[in-house]
């Protein structure tokens with residue numbers, strides 16, 4: 001991915017995107033029940049570092065692998081679609097061009113097999 005991380009505005013901007021993303025996730029009954037026992041502050045921190053790396057920024061994520069992080073959740077395509085849609089919508093709110101959003105979604109799709117049915 002050409003450096004979308006820099007284009008968006010670095011770590012600070014990504015953190016704002018992630019805040020908006022989780023507002024949407026927590027308001028969505030399709031997926032919010034998975035997060036009832038989650039420490040959302042830690043989750044936002046990890047997700048910010050992870051998304052930064054996805055966008056072509058520094059690799060500072062030191063959390064679990066995607067398979068490990070979602071182990072025992074038995075997530076399906078619908079769950080994945082909701083999460084991806086909320087991330088796309090959050091990026092859109094920060095005026096990220098559709099073409100760039102498409103690239104992010106493509107990259108997330110490559111992780112689908114690691115995340116689902118675990």
Ligand code: HEM
Nearest residue numbers: 031034035037038046047050063064069075079080083108
């Ligand atoms: C695009 C797909 C996804 C990405 C990139 C992603 C990314 C992440 C990351 C980085 C973590 C943190 C792991 C850690 O702290 O070590 C995590 C944990 C988690 N994710 Fe995902 N995730 C995705 C899809 C989903 C879906 C579809 C769901 C459920 C609907 C979900 C629910 C959770 C939950 C509940 C946690 C654990 C929170 C806890 O430790 O309590 N994720 N995910």
